[in-house]
Amino acid sequence: MKWTFFHRLSSPKWFYEISGRCLVWTGAAALACTLCGLLWGLLFAPPDYQQGNSYRIIFIHVPAASLALVVYLALAVMSAINFVWKIKLADMAAACLAPIGASFCSLALVTGAIWGKPTWGAWWVWDARLTSMLILLFLYCGLMALRSAFTSQDMASRACAILAMVGLVNIPVIKFSVEWWSTLHQGASLRIVGQSSMDPSMLKPLLVSLAGFYMFCLFVFLLRLRAEVVWREWRTSWVRALLERSAPHVL
Secondary structure, three states, rough: HHHHHHHHHHHHHHHHHHHHHHHHHHHHHHHHHHHHHHHHHHOOOOOOOOOHHHHHHHHHHHHHOOOOOOOHHHHHHHHHHHHHHOOOHHHHHHHHHHHHHHHHHHHHHHHHHHHHHHHHOOOOOOOOOHHHHHHHHHHHHHHHHHHHHHHOOOHHHHHHHHHHHHHEEEEEHHHHHHHOOOOOOOOOOOOOOOOOOHHHHHHHHHHHHHHHEEEHHHHHHHHHHHHHHHHHHOOOOHHHHHHHHHOOOOO
């Protein structure tokens, strides 16, 4: 029974059917949480006693930076699964996660620069946290470029899987850079384990915003992966039957 479940989980057809049922509520949750969190944080949360209103960018910056790391971890896991067990749905997922992660990483760098100007007096400094985040963006871009450089899908997936797994060494550097080195970037205010140092009036909207960004990321990922499944599986009978029902003029 256990292996039957994992076999179904790795089936593109099964994923396409299940993910279609999740899109509506995932999109609705993403919209509701993101709007609520951003409006609450940007308009109603009190100003910080040191940074004033400039701190409010954390309601965008923190979720984007968090997702930049989490998406890369998911990408590396999917790459490893495909590398070891040759599960094509895992490779499709890794291919879809790279541009999503690059987008959130870019957003984190841009919002960090906007935050850094009034806080540090500079748009950019070669701080350990900022530099390692920039390396993460290069990794995302490198993965996308490497995948497009091969004409063979198998060679592309293996090369990208190796690069993704090697790039994992950068994740703990990003996470612990503020503890390992003396940096301008402040330490973590939001902690999964232990008590957060943020005031509840700021922490609550940040958590809602985080939930919204994560749901939005899931929503975009499902959309992209469904499109990738159809693109790669278009020769199969179930995709051709799907296309005939939705757009008979395509075939």
